[in-house]
Amino acid sequence: MKEGPDIARIAALIGDPARANILTALMSGKALTASELAAEAGVGLPTASSHLRKLEEGGLIALRKSGRHRYFTLSGGEVARVLEALMGLAAGHGHVRSRTGPKDNALRRARVCYNHLAGEMGVEMYQAMRARGFVTDEGGTLTLTQAGERFITGLGVDLATLPRSRAPLCRECLDWSARQSHLAGQLGRALFAQFIANGWARRTEGSRAIRFTPVGETAFARAFGRDGATVSTG
Structure with a gap:
């Protein structure tokens, strides 16, 4: 049976x-x-x-x-996570579509993964936040630290307004193109929405690709660059 x-x-x-x-x-x-x-x-x-x-x-x-x-x-997000994982599995075993071009490069650089930022820029953001102690996975659960709360607030995200939900605030999502994790969960969604709202990034019509404006590229680098500098949103 x-x-x-x-x-x-x-x-x-x-x-x-x-x-x-x-x-x-x-x-x-x-x-x-x-x-x-x-x-x-x-x-x-x-x-x-x-x-x-x-x-x-x-x-x-x-x-x-x-x-x-x-x-x-x-x-729901559970379906999106399964699909992203399958994309990573396919890419990791060489099962990729044969046609390549500018759109593929743009998708690898920055794209939306259901409701959060993915691609190289999503991975860069998550790695910077971990390296600077803004998120930690001590105890096996990804958590936003107090320093992270101050940083996120400085970017313009009001954590108090995030909807109360059983969905985790922070969650890793395996990036199919970079083969590394990017940030998902309510925090990943809130950050992506903030990037769109403040003009750092724009959606590409008919594609999952995300285009960062020149101002947005500079602000993103200041916020999540290796030098540890934070961004001024004023």
């Missing part, structure tokens, strides 16, 4: 190329329509609708309605 979670069902849902493309597109954190996801998957709308129904029934995506409009998102 077989017992325990049925990983084969989940693996089959993710394993279809069209559905994998749909899920990857939703890693942007944006809600997308069936037509948009059909284009991402390279299939017709009826076929995409069938895939979306299967993904929704499998608990991997969620349907959101706004008036007559229907949008799809990943069902």
